[in-house]
Structures are given as structure tokens and as C-alpha cells.
Amino acid sequence: MPSNLDDYRGVCVFIEQARDKIASVAFELLGEGRKLADKLQVPLSGILLGDNNIRALAGDVIAHGADIVYLIDDPQLKDYTTSAYLAGSLQIVNRYKPEILLLGATTMGRDLGGALATRLATGLTADCTGLDIEEGSRNLKQTRPAFGGNIMATIMTKRHRPQMSTVRPRVMRALVPDPSRQGKVIEEKMPAFDMTARVIDFICQVKTDAPLEDAEIIVSGGKGVGGAKNFAILKELADVLGGVVGGSRKAADAGWVPVSSQVGQTGKTVRPKIYFACGISGAIQHLVGMQTSDVIVAINTDKEAPIFKVATYSIVGDLLQVVPMFTRIFKKRLGTPE
Amino acid sequence: MKIVVCIKQVPDTTDVKIDPVTNTLVREGVPSIPNPYDMHALEMALQIKDKYGADVIAVSMGPPQAIDVLKKAVSLGADEAILLTDRVFAGADTWATSYALAGAIAKLNPDLVMCGKQAIDGDTAQVGPGIATRLGLTQLTYVVNFKNVDVEKKEIVVERKLEEGPETVAARLPALLTVLKEANEIRYASLPNLIKSVKLEPQVWDNKVLGLDPDLLGLKGSPTQVVKIFSPPLREGGKLISASEEEIVKIVDQLMPQIRSEASCAI
Ligand SMILES: Cc1cc2nc3c(=O)[nH]c(=O)nc-3n(C[C@H](O)[C@H](O)[C@H](O)COP(=O)(O)OP(=O)(O)OC[C@H]3O[C@@H](n4cnc5c(N)ncnc54)[C@H](O)[C@@H]3O)c2cc1C
Ligand SMILES: Nc1ncnc2c1ncn2[C@@H]1O[C@H](COP(=O)(O)O)[C@@H](O)[C@H]1O
Numbered sequence: 001m002p003s004n005l006d007d008y009r010g011v012c013v014f015i016e017q018a019r020d021k022i023a024s025v026a027f028e029l030l031g032e033g034r035k036l037a038d039k040l041q042v043p044l045s046g047i048l049l050g051d052n053n054i055r056a057l058a059g060d061v062i063a064h065g066a067d068i069v070y071l072i073d074d075p076q077l078k079d080y081t082t083s084a085y086l087a088g089s090l091q092i093v094n095r096y097k098p099e100i101l102l103l104g105a106t107t108m109g110r111d112l113g114g115a116l117a118t119r120l121a122t123g124l125t126a127d128c129t130g131l132d133i134e135e136g137s138r139n140l141k142q143t144r145p146a147f148g149g150n151i152m153a154t155i156m157t158k159r160h161r162p163q164m165s166t167v168r169p170r171v172m173r174a175l176v177p178d179p180s181r182q183g184k185v186i187e188e189k190m191p192a193f194d195m196t197a198r199v200i201d202f203i204c205q206v207k208t209d210a211p212l213e214d215a216e217i218i219v220s221g222g223k224g225v226g227g228a229k230n231f232a233i234l235k236e237l238a239d240v241l242g243g244v245v246g247g248s249r250k251a252a253d254a255g256w257v258p259v260s261s262q263v264g265q266t267g268k269t270v271r272p273k274i275y276f277a278c279g280i281s282g283a284i285q286h287l288v289g290m291q292t293s294d295v296i297v298a299i300n301t302d303k304e305a306p307i308f309k310v311a312t313y314s315i316v317g318d319l320l321q322v323v324p325m326f327t328r329i330f331k332k333r334l335g336t337p338e
Numbered sequence: 339m340k341i342v343v344c345i346k347q348v349p350d351t352t353d354v355k356i357d358p359v360t361n362t363l364v365r366e367g368v369p370s371i372p373n374p375y376d377m378h379a380l381e382m383a384l385q386i387k388d389k390y391g392a393d394v395i396a397v398s399m400g401p402p403q404a405i406d407v408l409k410k411a412v413s414l415g416a417d418e419a420i421l422l423t424d425r426v427f428a429g430a431d432t433w434a435t436s437y438a439l440a441g442a443i444a445k446l447n448p449d450l451v452m453c454g455k456q457a458i459d460g461d462t463a464q465v466g467p468g469i470a471t472r473l474g475l476t477q478l479t480y481v482v483n484f485k486n487v488d489v490e491k492k493e494i495v496v497e498r499k500l501e502e503g504p505e506t507v508a509a510r511l512p513a514l515l516t517v518l519k520e521a522n523e524i525r526y527a528s529l530p531n532l533i534k535s536v537k538l539e540p541q542v543w544d545n546k547v548l549g550l551d552p553d554l555l556g557l558k559g560s561p562t563q564v565v566k567i568f569s570p571p572l573r574e575g576g577k578l579i580s581a582s583e584e585e586i587v588k589i590v591d592q593l594m595p596q597i598r599s600e601a602s603c604a605i
Contacts, residue, residue: 018502081507082467082477107500111479114432114467123433123561126462145570146460147349154566196476197509200495205503217597241597259520265461273596284570291573295593299581309575313589317581325583329590334597 005099008161011037012098014089015046015061015069016108018080020053024214025104027064027174029167032131033102034065034175036140039133043067045098049088051078055185062183065175069183070096074190079199080108086115087193093120095188098162100140102131105166113166123157124164129171129288140165145265145288170213170271171292212261217243218272220263220290223250224279224300224319231256233320234278237327240336246270248280264289276326278319282307299323339392339489340448341383344439344469345376345411347404348459360429360557372407375454377414379517381524382484383452384415390487393417395446399427399438405540413527413535424544429557432460436468438555441548444473449489451475451514463516470514478509479516487511 011033016023030046037044045068046061048054054077058069070092076084089112093101101116103109105127117124130143134156140163142155157163212218219238221231231245238245247257249264263270265285275293280286282298282305290296291310298311299319308314315322330336350369383394396411398404399422408419420442427438443451451473453466463479470477476494483497485506492511497504499518527535545552553559579585 082470082479086471107480107498110463111467111477114464115471115477117433117464118436118468118471121433121561123431124462124464125562126432126460126464141565152568152570153564154568155562156565157561158563160561196513197478197507199505200508201506202500203503203505266458274593288570295596297589297593303578308578310573312576313579314576315579315581315585315589322581322586325581325586326590329587330597333590333594 005159005161008097008099010042010045010096010098011040011100012045012047012093012096012102012162013066014101014103014109014112015048015057016104016106017048017050017054017057018108020050020057022057022060023104023106023169024174025106025109025167025169026061028169028172029102029104030061030065031174032167032172033100036100036131036133040099040138042099045070045096047089047092048072049077049085051075058185059179060177062181063177063179065181067183069185070188071185072188072190076190076195079202081195081197081199082111082115083193083196085112086119087191089116090119091191092188093162099138101162101164103164103166105168109166113164117164120162120164122160122162122164123155124166125155125157126166128165128167131165131167139163168269170269212244212246212263212268212270215244215270216273217241218246218263218270218274218293219243219276219278220246220248220280221251221256221278221319222248222280222286223254224281225251225256226279226320228254228256230320233323233327234276237276237323237330240327240330240334241274243272243274248283248286276323277307277311278323280307281305282310339386339390339450339487340446341386341392341394341450341452342443342446342448343376343380343383343394343396343411343416343452344454344465345380345396345398345407346373346454346457347371347398347400347407348373348457370403370406372410373454373457375456375458375517375519376407377524378519378521379452379454379515380411380414380416381522382481382515382517383450384525385522386450386484386487387415390489395420395448397422397439397442399423399435399442405538408540409535409538412538413532414525415528415531419538419540421540421542422544422548423542426545426552426555429560430555431560431562432462432464432468433561434555434559436465436472437559438548438550439465440469440472441550442543443469445548449511450487450494451512453514453516455480455516455518466514466516473512473514476509476511476513478507478513480518481515482518482521484515
């Protein structure tokens, strides 16, 4: 336990990157971190670890809101391994002592976060959906869903620093990058450590169309779609709008959509501009994954369906008729050839 | 080879009860199941055992009723079972949980520790990395497949599933794996194992056995504190709309600006 909590100052974001590409969640965390840093009147920094071209990425971190980038450029950081990234980030956190440290709730952020919090002997709150500063105390209030989203809990780490949180992609908003923003880049050396694992192969399977998390328009279907074949009418609407198809857990369990397209507590968190919920009842576990969408269009035959409690447009009707109607009218407005 | 599998007992329903005084979850009296991910971790351990031979030890920390998940593990083929139970362990967050589990695992000195990807009650995925870090085990999370385990050479090769695709990692033993559901299909219990599980008297370890610092255990040793629990806020729903052509046209016209701006971005 650190003897003096006041030795810790500043908000810091772990900048996740793989193969010289910064993960979008890092920019979202910088957007949120900027708000927290301004409230606390402290600088916002980023930890950027990698090799070779990593320096070229520092400017982008600053443009997205950081005042300082702590950087380690070392060949041992080429691939993500827990031991190397733990050693690098420990070095920076122990030297610069931020009071708050944010990571993406991704495979990398969760892998590193759990190890880092253990070594720093501090608290780590997973999958936060809300972060705020407590009046008077400077403590971070971390809000997250638990028990499949049935309850929300606010969690604090009062006696330990840094206060650590992971946040899922698409929960926070990135700032519009400002290339004229000024910031400092501080380079650190990689400390000696024991490399216990090495990546021997990686197969990139990123699809060419936008992943669900990045889609601006999502047409999702549930049990009410009635079968894999009927998903074609959802796909048609998605295609007209340049969107992608998603599904509820029941749709994924039935194999109507791939598990990777499941939205919700045990699936993806999405935040599109428009979310179409077709034949989805709106169980709380589904809602937690999509209720921050800008606009929700729900189509359901049951006027009591809970999805209507969160929908911007609550259409009572048969999706097999309503969805093709949307497709036809959108096509007309967009001038899409039949 | 010795493999420890960490299995947590979690509530079966999503009916949660909260102790209004301590703000912690009340587990006693709530119907429980083994954490589903942990069963896939156990299955992977059993497959390693089938292929190379191993002693599989199931460990669970929780109230006395957690013996049920250990019985389940033995019915599927675990060789031994240890229940960690003590009032001082109660109310632990992930940091304090990994302290207690690591304390027990240190006594067993395994080649491999297997955890589930996460527990479905808290969904944190932090206890596995916590144990690995405390014991200096090579940490391998999000594992879907083991390719090779070589105790002589002290090496394991696994496939991890990342967002962008599968990754193959060669790592030094001892190691800790956290396992995904996609990893395998869980086997059925065999009759002899089932009989063995019914009779099972697990070893019960309290903190007198572990000898850990009570100030770092349970609620007291947890750096994070739950300060408030509340129901998720719902957004304002709109009023019900009938599915007529006229209404749909109105909605499309209101949505068009969002779609147009997308189209112009693409150019
Ligand atoms: C721990 C936990 C985690 C979970 N995680 C997730 C998750 O990540 N994502 C998720 O989605 N669920 C999750 N669930 C499951 C969730 O509780 C619900 O069971 C699920 O979301 C329901 O899916 P659904 O809405 O497709 O099906 P249903 O609840 O069966 O709803 C089908 C709806 O379709 C309507 N309908 C039927 N025919 C038509 C028609 N022709 N036109 C229009 N409407 C029609 C019906 O009125 C009904 O409202 C989780 C559950 C638990 C316990
Ligand atoms: N009380 C416990 N007893 C045994 N194993 C546990 C316990 N808590 C967590 N684990 C293990 O750690 C994994 C991750 O848990 P969590 O960090 O709570 O999501 C679980 O899948 C279990 O394998």
C-alpha cells in the first residue's frame, strides 16, 4: 500500500496498439481521461509501448487529448506478451505515479490490467460504463454493470493508487483529433525482465467489412426473426444503409448469426448511430450492450416488450412486413437502384 | 504433471441479493452452479491428462456449499478436490481472492493452473492474471486450444483468441491458462467417477492451513469497495407507433440526415 496517496498525480491511459495501429478504445479513453484530468486539474498522459514505428504514433495520442506520452521503443515489445508489457508499464507507472490509470477492456487490456494491478497492489475495476470524480475527495467513482446487467455498482479504490479501471470499446467518446495540439514525448528504457512467452504465429482474421463495434448502423434480430432464412431481409436493410447485421443471444445460440455478432452482456457493446432491434424482446442483458446507441428503432409484435422502454421509435408490428417496408422507403430516398 | 483447476461457484439465476450493511452480495441460499467457463478449463485439464497423464486438482474458494462444484469436478474426472473456506476469506474482491487462491496453489506446486476466462457473476477476468502474477507463472489468457505440453522441456504451446484473430504462443512452464468456452465440449461423467464424487470428502483448508496475512484477505484486504448498488437507469422510451406505411415514411425522413452524412463520408 503506498504510504502517501498524494504522491500520485495525473490521469494516464494505456495506449493499446498492435502492429503499429492504435486501438480505437485508446482514443475513447483519452477522450474520457481528458474530462477527468480537467476536473482534477492535472495532466493527461498516455503509455505507448512498442517497437520500430512506435514513435510515429505519439503525435496521434497528443492530438486525441494527451499532454504527455511516455514511450518505450524496444524490440522485445514487438508482440504483446504479458511479461514484456508488464515490465514496461510498471517502469512508467512507478516512476510517474498517476492517480488514475485507464485501460481498454479488451483481451490485451484485461490481460495486462489484472497483472499490473496485482503488482501495484491496487484495485482494478473491470468493464466500467461510467467514470467520475467524487466532489472533495479526488477519488474516482467507477460504475459498472454486474450480474448480467441486473445491477449497477459504483466502486471506489480509496486507499490505494493508482485507481485502475478497464472500459469496454464503444462506451466512451473520443475527441475530434486536433493535430495542432502540443504535448511532450518522454522516452523510457525497457527494464530488465524475464521473457517467459513468445508469439510464434498470428493469423489476421479481421473482416473487410466494419466489425460490429465500429458499425454506424446495426440491424439486429432476435428470436422473433424466426429463422436463419429470414435474416436475409435484415441483411438487405443493412446493405442499403451501409450497416451490419447483429443479433440477440437467442439468435446467436440458434446459429442464425455468428456468436461474434451477438450484442449484449456476454456479447459486444455497440454504440451505433442507429440500432434496429427486430424481434428482440429487450432483456436487460441485451439492453446493456446497445442502450447507448444514438437512435433505437424497435420492431416487435408485443406492445409490452421491454425493448420499447428504451426505443426512440417503438413500432408495434410484424418485422417480416415492417423491415422490407423500411428497405423499400430507404432505397427510394437514397436513390438506390432496385 | 500436476494441474490445478480453479472453479468458482456462482449464482444460477440473475436474482441478486445485496447485504444492505456491507454492500456485498449474499450468496448463501441462492441456487448455485459451477462457473460455466471453469468447466471448460476443467475439460482442457482433463484432455491434457488424457494425452500426457496428470494429476488434476480442483480448487474452489467459497462457503461450505461450494463443495458441490468440487463434486461436479470429480464426477468428470478430477483426481482431488480442495475447498478453501474461512470467514476471513469472505467478501474478497479480485485482488484478495487471487491472494487466497495463490496461497493455496503455492502449497501444491503445480505445472499448470487453469482458470475460466471470467466468472459470470462479476465478469472481471482478473483473478487468473492475479494468481499468475503472484506466483510468477507465465500468464496465458483467452486460450482456446493447447497444442503441446512438454513437462521435461518446461514448455507449453497454446492458441489464444484475440479480437483480430488467433495467436499461437510458446511459453515456459509453470503457466496459468484462462480458458474460453469455444475451447471444447464438456464430457459426461462416467459411472465410477460419479460414484466417487458422491462419496467425496474434499480437503478443507482454512487460513490456519494457508497462514496468510488476515489484513490482506476478504473484505478487509480488498482495495476496491462497492460504495453503491442501484438498478440500471433506463432511457426514456418513445410512444408506440403503428406499423403503417405513413408512419414508417415519417421515421425514415427523420433518420435520413444520419444516413446521408455517412454516405458523404465515404466519398
Ligand atoms: C448472464 C446472462 C447473460 C446474457 N447475455 C446476453 C447477451 O449478451 N445478449 C443477449 O441478447 N442476451 C443475453 N442474455 C439472454 C437474455 O436474457 C434474453 O434471453 C435474450 O436477449 C432474448 O433474446 P430475444 O430478444 O431474441 O428473444 P425473446 O426474448 O424470445 O424475444 C423475442 C421477441 O420477438 C418478438 N416477435 C416474435 N415474432 C415477431 C415478429 N414476427 N415481428 C416482430 N416481433 C416478433 C416477440 O414479441 C418477443 O418480444 C443473457 C442472459 C444471461 C442470464
Ligand atoms: N472463489 C473462487 N474459487 C475458485 N476459483 C475462482 C474463484 N474466483 C475466481 N476464480 C477463478 O478465476 C476465474 C476468473 O474469475 P473473475 O476474475 O472473478 O472473473 C474464474 O473463472 C475461476 O477460474
